[in-house]
Every structure is written in C-alpha cells, then in structure tokens.
Amino acid sequence: MKELVDHEALVRVAIQVLEERGVAGVRRLAVSVPDAATMLGLGRSTVFGLIAAGRLQALKVGARTVIRVSDIERFIKEAA
Numbered sequence: 389m390k391e392l393v394d395h396e397a398l399v400r401v402a403i404q405v406l407e408e409r410g411v412a413g414v415r416r417l418a419v420s421v422p423d424a425a426t427m428l429g430l431g432r433s434t435v436f437g438l439i440a441a442g443r444l445q446a447l448k449v450g451a452r453t454v455i456r457v458s459d460i461e462r463f464i465k466e467a468a
Contacts, residue, residue, distance in 0.1 A: 398427060398428070398464060405423055405427060416457060418454040419460070420453070420454060420455075421454075424444075424455045427460060428464075446459075
C-alpha cells in the first residue's frame with residue numbers, strides 16, 4: 389500500500405536541514421545519506437536499504453555516499 393506524501397512538509401524539512409548546516413542559500417545538487425534520511429523522514433539504515441534494493445540511486449565520491457536531490461524527488465514522486 390502506498391502512503392500519502394506531504395510534499396510541502398518534506399520541502400520544509402529539507403530547508404530546515406540546509407539552514408542548520410548553514411547552506412540554506414545554496415542549491416545543493418546532492419546530499420549525504422544522513423541528510424537524505426532527514427529529508428525523507430527515514431533512518432540512515434532505511435536509506436541504505438533503499439539504495440541496496442535499487443529504489444534510490446546513490447553515488448560514491450571517494451569514501452562518501454551521496455544522493456542527488458533529483459533522485460530523492462523522483463523517489464518521492466514514485467512513492468506517492
């Protein structure tokens with residue numbers, strides 16, 4: 389069963405995360421897994437599980453895993 393997603397609430401949370409990190413005025417193209425988890429209202433382990441299942445795309449940049457904001461938006465649209 390698909391859950392209803394409050395897109396406005398997700399945007400508010402995303403803005404809050406960016407403000408807390410001091411980059412509110414910067415349009416980020418990708419975010420860390422913890423930031424993506426916060427934006428989605430999920431835990432880190434769940435986000436890594438979505439990546440492993442192929443439901444959410446991620447990129448490795450050195451040792452760091454990042455997720456494009458556009459992929460988070462696509463995931464939300466597909467989940468709605």
